[in-house]
Amino acid sequence: MGDPTDMEALAAAEHESWANWSKYELRQIRTEIRESYGKKRRGERSQRDRAAQGAVDAFDALPCVQRWTRQAETPYVDLTEKEKESDRDVVRKKLAVYRGCTCGVGKGLRADHESQCLSAYLQPRHKRGGV
Numbered sequence: 023m024g025d026p027t028d029m030e031a032l033a034a035a036e037h038e039s040w041a042n043w044s045k046y047e048l049r050q051i052r053t054e055i056r057e058s059y060g061k062k063r064r065g066e067r068s069q070r071d072r073a074a075q076g077a078v079d080a081f082d083a084l085p086c087v088q089r090w091t092r093q094a095e096t097p098y099v100d101l102t103e104k105e106k107e108s109d110r111d112v113v114r115k116k117l118a119v120y121r122g123c124t125c126g127v128g129k130g131l132r133a134d135h136e137s138q139c140l141s142a143y144l145q146p147r148h149k150r151g152g153v
Contacts, residue, residue: 033109034098036116040109041094048091052078 059074081087093105101109 029110029113030098032113032117033106036112037098037101037106037109040112044090044094048087048094051081055081 055077056074059070059077082091093101096105098106098109
């Protein structure tokens with residue numbers, strides 16, 4: 023797992039998974055906002071419907087929602103380096119958990135330990151729980 027292309031492939035898959043989940047969650051929130059204004063009447067465009075749409079528009083205008091929407095719509099290769107590194111961090115933490123190494127869980131892996139930790143299952147002599 024020391025190959026950087028492996029990390030990039032895993033980070034791209036992590037981003038795609040996050041993007042799919044984020045799109046789903048944002049749709050669910052918009053639906054719940056609309057439903058909180060009551061049922062839509064068949065064939066009518068009521069004041070309640072306009073208010074519900076205004077609330078959805080206000081939600082969509084939030085800077086964090088705009089950022090998440092942009093990131094979810096952006097393929098991994100087109101993300102900023104900072105955004106890519108965030109996906110790589112998630113991969114590192116997940117791999118550490120999967121492989122039983124707790125040295126970097128929750129705080130990011132130390133750079134000098136990363137390749138050893140990521141290849142733990144290939145090298146059973148790796149110290150579990152630290153270096």
